[in-house]
Amino acid sequence: MAHFAKPAEGSWTEHYPELGTAPVDYTDSIDPAFFEAEREAIFKRTWLNVGRVERLPRTGSYFTKELPSAGPGFSVIVVKTKDGSVKAFHNVCRHRGNKLVWNDYPHEETSGTCRQFTCKYHAWRYSIDGDLTFVQQEDEFFDLDKSQFGLKPVRCEVWEGFIFINLDPNAQPLAEYLGPLAKGIEGYPFNEMTEVYSYKAEVGSNWKLFIDAFAEFYHAPVLHQKQYTPEEAAKIMQYGFEALYYELASPHGMISTWGGQSPPADLSMVKPMDRVLRSGLFGPWERPDVIEQLDQLPPGVNPTRAPQWGIDSWHFFPNFMLLIWAPGWYLTYHYWPTTVDKHIFETSLYFVPPRNVRERLAQELAAVTFKEYALQDSNTLEATQTMIGTKVVSEFPLCDQEILLRHLHKVTGDYVNKYRNNGAKEAHNGSAR
Amino acid sequence: MALPAEFADLEPYLEWDLATEPERYAKRLASTMAEMQAFYDVAFPRMEELIAYCDKFPLDDLPTDARTLMHLMQSLIMVSFPVEAWKQPRVPDSGAAWVELIKEPVI
Numbered sequence: 001m002a003h004f005a006k007p008a009e010g011s012w013t014e015h016y017p018e019l020g021t022a023p024v025d026y027t028d029s030i031d032p033a034f035f036e037a038e039r040e041a042i043f044k045r046t047w048l049n050v051g052r053v054e055r056l057p058r059t060g061s062y063f064t065k066e067l068p069s070a071g072p073g074f075s076v077i078v079v080k081t082k083d084g085s086v087k088a089f090h091n092v093c094r095h096r097g098n099k100l101v102w103n104d105y106p107h108e109e110t111s112g113t114c115r116q117f118t119c120k121y122h123a124w125r126y127s128i129d130g131d132l133t134f135v136q137q138e139d140e141f142f143d144l145d146k147s148q149f150g151l152k153p154v155r156c157e158v159w160e161g162f163i164f165i166n167l168d169p170n171a172q173p174l175a176e177y178l179g180p181l182a183k184g185i186e187g188y189p190f191n192e193m194t195e196v197y198s199y200k201a202e203v204g205s206n207w208k209l210f211i212d213a214f215a216e217f218y219h220a221p222v223l224h225q226k227q228y229t230p231e232e233a234a235k236i237m238q239y240g241f242e243a244l245y246y247e248l249a250s251p252h253g254m255i256s257t258w259g260g261q262s263p264p265a266d267l268s269m270v271k272p273m274d275r276v277l278r279s280g281l282f283g284p285w286e287r288p289d290v291i292e293q294l295d296q297l298p299p300g301v302n303p304t305r306a307p308q309w310g311i312d313s314w315h316f317f318p319n320f321m322l323l324i325w326a327p328g329w330y331l332t333y334h335y336w337p338t339t340v341d342k343h344i345f346e347t348s349l350y351f352v353p354p355r356n357v358r359e360r361l362a363q364e365l366a367a368v369t370f371k372e373y374a375l376q377d378s379n380t381l382e383a384t385q386t387m388i389g390t391k392v393v394s395e396f397p398l399c400d401q402e403i404l405l406r407h408l409h410k411v412t413g414d415y416v417n418k419y420r421n422n423g424a425k426e427a428h429n430g431s432a433r
Numbered sequence: 434m435a436l437p438a439e440f441a442d443l444e445p446y447l448e449w450d451l452a453t454e455p456e457r458y459a460k461r462l463a464s465t466m467a468e469m470q471a472f473y474d475v476a477f478p479r480m481e482e483l484i485a486y487c488d489k490f491p492l493d494d495l496p497t498d499a500r501t502l503m504h505l506m507q508s509l510i511m512v513s514f515p516v517e518a519w520k521q522p523r524v525p526d527s528g529a530a531w532v533e534l535i536k537e538p539v540i
Contacts, residue, residue: 198536273513276480348536357495357503360540365510368454371532372514372524379530413500 001037004161004242010415011400019053019406023395028409029206030389031342033425034416035340041419043069043316045158047164047177048250050088052350054194055111056080060128062093063111064101065165069207071320074245076154077101077117084279088156088165093119094149100126117151126151147314161190181249184300185324193329199374201345203233205381207319207337207406210345214333215315215404217241217257235265245304246403251317251411253404256303262327278370279362281326281369282310286362288352291328297399302326315404317411328352331370331422340384347374369395437486437498440479446472449508450501452532457511462522469512469522476509495540502540 007015014021015285028034050065057081067074067155075091077100093100098121103110116133118128125134130151135144155166159182166173169178172200203210213219216242245256264270264284274280301324302309329351336344349367354360388394398406436444449472451457461469476483483506487499495503515522 138511195538196536197534197538199532200535201530201532204532270519272440272477272512273517276477277510345532354492356492357506358484359485360492360503361506362512362539364507365513366538368510368514371534374532375527375530378532379526379528382529 004244006400012243012403013400015212015405016248016403016407019403021412022407023397024406025395026388026409028412029208029385030340030391032340035206035337037410037416037419038337039069039071041231041415043067043167043337044071045164045166045171045419046318046401046415047171047174047316048318049162049164049183049316049332050076050078051160051163052190053158053163054191054196056163061111061113061114062117062128064103064109066107066109067167067336068344069336070167074167075099077151078163079194080167081129082135086156086158086163087128087130090154091281091305093121093124094132094151094154095119095124095135097124100151105175120195137415145237157234158288160186160188163357178316179252181247181252181254181300182316184189184303185298185314186204186296186300188324188330189290189294190302190350192288192352195351195353195363196348197370198346198348198349199371201374201378203343203345203378203381204341205343205385206341207318207335208412209381209384210343210378211315211319211321211333211408212402212405213381214313214321215253215255217243217255217401218399218401228296241401244306244309244403247303248403248407250407251415252315253407254312254314255404256301256306257310258308262310262325264373273365277358277362277365279365281366281373283325283329283366284351284359284362285327287328290352291393317408329366342390345378359420435498436501440483440486440502441481443476443502443505446476446498446505447501450504451508452504452509452539454507454537457508458534460508461511464512464522466515466520466522469515473512473516474510476505479492480509482505492540500540507540 006012008016013019047346051063055063059069059080060077065078067076076088077091078086078088081087086177091100095297099106100117100119101110105376116128123136124132127133130153132146132149135141135146138144155169155171157164159174159178172281220241243255243257247254259282263278263285267275270280279286301312311323311324313321315321319335331347331349334346338344348368354363408410442488449460451460483502487495487503490496490499
């Protein structure tokens, strides 16, 4: 039955014995108290990707990022400073707590370029390095030492052009947190892929359920079968899905999978438009020069060096997924919980800028195709959330091809338990950080 | 907008001259299958010629008529899923799901 070799233990899951093989309890996706603990244990203490450095082209370029995941109102300003480094600050004025950077609607994210940040309320001004530089009617204040009222900094570090923040000032360095899986991808030409398509959705499910949906491809032959002819769909269903490779480096994990659609072996498998534009779900079939000219891919990309390789997908805990597609483009997923049963889903596709209309249209088809699938994927989630919420069934059997889901729920539980056992006690004792 | 003479047969479909994905997606949802099929049947067989015409110009500096042809091709991609795969304007099994495009390169 198996088309690709599994580890000596007989399965990917048993290769990581700490995971167990028992059914998984999904109470972690419906319990409001568990969600509040996740906010404290995970979203206030782990490295969160908030975007790419290309969004900050020059000194003073900034964007704001709402972090409902940490609690209502949390918002950071991310800015490129004079020395070229990227810094992050809590988006709150030190005078009387107004939100510092926003446009017409305070809860909406914004971006731009500025020389300084000026509060709308009383015109207090901050340099892009976060120092308080101007106080309106300063002599009306009492012994105000401006050096003590700079913006509250947020930890901010960059890996391969991906900007991460961490609300925990004592967090370990980013590179150490991301670990060996990230190390293995370093050198991939992300910086060349600056043609961006971004999408956003409000999804009526717990954040982990959408990661579940994208962390396995076991669903693909079933949920997405209507794009194929009935004969083709039946063949694909019978074949099922097996990955080439899985690797866990807790709290993160990755899957490497085959994918024969770029170009497909049999052109009759794909739509007429795909055949004309030589593109589709797996992206444009023609590799960009920057990929063609690479000596070799970084060792962590297509780690088994399989000729039938199609996609690698990394889950960087807690809420960032990165997919590198064989034809030479990448995409990102982010999941920002707002309540136990709702989250904001964001996704972006990144291509090498097209040189002509033909290349541009090939990318357009890939982006349009992606959205068709994303709509199908997101629609199953609300149904799942509702039914798990009934508690008629709480424990669910996960198969070997769902190892990344098993891992996600285990790691989440471990973080929350550790926080409940230690962190909460620490917080209760008022230990200053 | 006057199209180049060789593409005059596309003039009945100029309402698909839409620059952004949200406009094209809304137009798709508001159209019948018969309307999209008619547009597809006339325009799809001309794709190679359309691409060849537009690719005589730099992508970032298309003259107005080529820009319009480009938008028509982008709309054609948008209707290709209903016409070639789904047989309905909406994505099947997508129910109330809504995914909004918030950033794209606009021609």
